[in-house]
Amino acid sequence: MSTATAPDGTPAGAVAVLANPVAGRGRRTGLLPTVCDLLAGTGRPVHLLAASSAAEASDACRAAVAGAAAALVTVGGDGTVHAALQALAGTGVPLGPVPTGTGNDFAAATGFPTDPIAAVTLIADALRTGREHRVDLARVSAAGRPDHWYGAVLAAGFDAIVNERANRMRWPSGPSRYDLAILIELARLRARRYRVTLDGEPYELDAVLVAVGNCASYGGGMRVCPAADPTDGLLDVVVAGPVGRGTLIRIKPRVYRGSHLDHPQVRGFRARQVTLDAAGVVGYADGERLGPLPVTVTAVPGALRLLR
Template sequence: MNIALLANPTAGKGRKAGLLPEVVARLRAGGHTVDVVSAGTRDGMVEQGRQAVADGRTVVTMGGDGTVHLGLQAVAGTGAPFGIVPAGTGNDFAVRLGLPTDTLRAAEAIAAGTGTRGVDLARVTGADGTSAWFGAVLAAGFDAFVNERANRMRWPRGPQRYNLAIVAELLALRSRRYRMRLDGDESEFDSVLVAVGNTESYGGGFRIVPDADPTDGLLDVVVAEPLGRGTLMRLRPKVFKGTHVLDPRVSTHRARSVELAAEGVTAYADGERICPLPVTITCVPGALNLIG
């Protein structure tokens, strides 16, 4: 393979940046050519990936879910082989696809050329013209508001910023009115949390849509009724086991296409800001040609 390695040295708080030379060495040990691609901007990284696909190269990402997300924008629907070398904090997409989570073992598996398999992806389009792919989960409720607030904060840096954002959003917690259409079946409801998943988890193991299967051609949707602060926080630990969906105040749905609208809500997918609602999310079977 002629590999374009999209590497993000800041993924996982930079803890694995020093492994980049060894990752390259292990990929090359399989007889492949490897060029490291880095760009100063996210758009630049996507463009580099798209150019690699146009040149007939294999795209491999080294980083976390955000880096994978950028790679998906380049390869989705093209048939180009795509590999993942996890080097982030959560690596939810790689984990749920059953890929090696150790950075160097993942590079070795790609180098071994174990073949490819088709994996579903979700495509989201916004009323503002935004179009993007995602592999894991789209958040359009409480967790999206936490991300939005944390991205606006300049202090503190690191995990503490998100902890403070969670506290602030809990204090501001209120339900919103949503309109949702699942394969044409429309409903309207108040909610504090709505998530649409192609795979089951986000945020480093929160199994928010525990039954999501990236090979079934369907999206899984979880909706939480209006909840108080205390109830919401008591439910959150259950998300690691996926047992929150057993609570009668949480409903689950499944569809090929999800249309979602609400005032003042911005959607996040794979932890990345997408666009304000309304959005249409469609499952595209086999859109990713995954190595391993």
């Protein structure tokens, strides 16, 4: 009997693997053969997806899902997971994230071990036994753009502005580019007027930081939405008001502990649907560029199956 194959070569029933070789600055490059061996031990064929960009990664994942892959395993960080979510959301194909990036917030928030070998061992066991868990995803809609999905946090304030600045810079290279972007944007810091709609209720407010979380953290453990739960069907919205540079610098370290909500200038909300609009702000979700505001974010319960 012949076996059906996806256009990209993924056999039906295979475990498709999307690996980012530069995740975690390449420190885990040698891990991939071990991951594939452990997955092959489940008795399913393993197929590595070829991609040299985020767009190609999402396209490769879509082709694998269309070709009836049994599961999709990512080897990388939140950006690699993000590419996979564009293909997996709302389908019956489960995800197994092996965390090897500098930021692995979605994997950590959804119960996967931080050690990659422990994570792939858990994923392989779930494949063998047919064990799956459902979690929510956030769907982003914007006029003139296709819907987009994310798993962790959408940033639409200072952090997003820093990302946008860093992505435009050609010098310096490496992490120092982001550090320089922070200094530049701190010097230019100003509150912006946001129009926020929470489940149909409109608000106008001035803020320097706005985040919409399906999960609690972003940026490698910054618990910006500390109470966010990816199984409750709700989005957590955190807003830091019109604070100055000194106050923002003092608040930011508290984000790692999730204690910033105690500050009088920081507020938290919950809603099933959130619309954000502010002039000159580009949204970033899971660290990936989405595009300019306005955007509408909707919590979609149980949109993703996880191998855990």
